Amino acid sequence: MPASDSADFDAFYIATVRRVVLYLYAACGDRSEAQDIAQEAFARAWQHWSKVAGYDDPEAWVRAVAWRLMANRWRSLRRWLTARARLGPPDQVVDSPSPDRVAVADALRQLPKSQRQVIALYYLLDMPVRDIAASVGAAEGTVKARLSRARAALARLLNEDDQEVSDVTSR
Template sequence: MTEDFDSFYAATARRVVLHVYAVCGDLGDAQDITQEAYARAWQQWSKVSAYDNPEQWVRTVAWRLAANRWRGFRRWMAAQARLGRSGADAAGPSPDRVAVVAALQRLPESQRQTVALHYLLDMTVNEIATTTDTPVGTVKARLSRARAALAALLNDDSQEVPDVAVRS
């Protein structure tokens, strides 16, 4: 059982980290979240290993953990603002990284997930449909809408970021 899990982890962990990194925009957080998702998989390995796609189960758990962490961070920031405290004055990420992460965060969760699966994990539309239990046409629509929204949000020609109305 241990060797089976170790092989699974070695074969899939990098892809899961990339997926979570696209979701949360912080490599350290992505690694922590991925580790937690694999710890949960290990605890239930006899059940998880019997699934058709155990990696999908780990990605789903990691996705939910990242969403929960993001919600907690937003609550913490709101509390800090109410207390009149600002964040640390450490050097921040590059402007390009900030722009991409901000643009991704403005996408609906379903589009953000689809973009991460397609561009970071190199999954095809059919693989995404199977993984997320979503019709192929819906996956195509999410990718198309996400591309259009990201293009508008990341357009260097405009001074202000437009308020892009996006649907999942």
């Protein structure tokens, strides 16, 4: 696509995206959904820009595409809800998370991001240290150090939680 077409589309996008999002927001009532749909509609306009640019009102074309995308999402949601209603309530009732799970999740949130990342990759995805190192862009020794520090911190944090629980229950 020629650079002039790209510049034309950029100018069109900048001039119209706010109106299209506002239009969709008014129609669907969800800002995030409106933004997602608008982006999809503009992506389609970009794909067909050589044709759409020649229309009298390219924004109207984008709005029409966005409206169809929104309608399709609502139809999909309605079909899903109908299917769920036919199936009835799920057999399994999901219980609240156990106190242990809550304590572990809370302790993990207190770790630095780099330690939380290697713990998740190692224990939740069963990745070996070598693969974790490649994935996070760090040396294997660095991954091992992060795992060691994270384990120590978790042990300390979880032990403190256990101590607090035993203090409360012994009162």
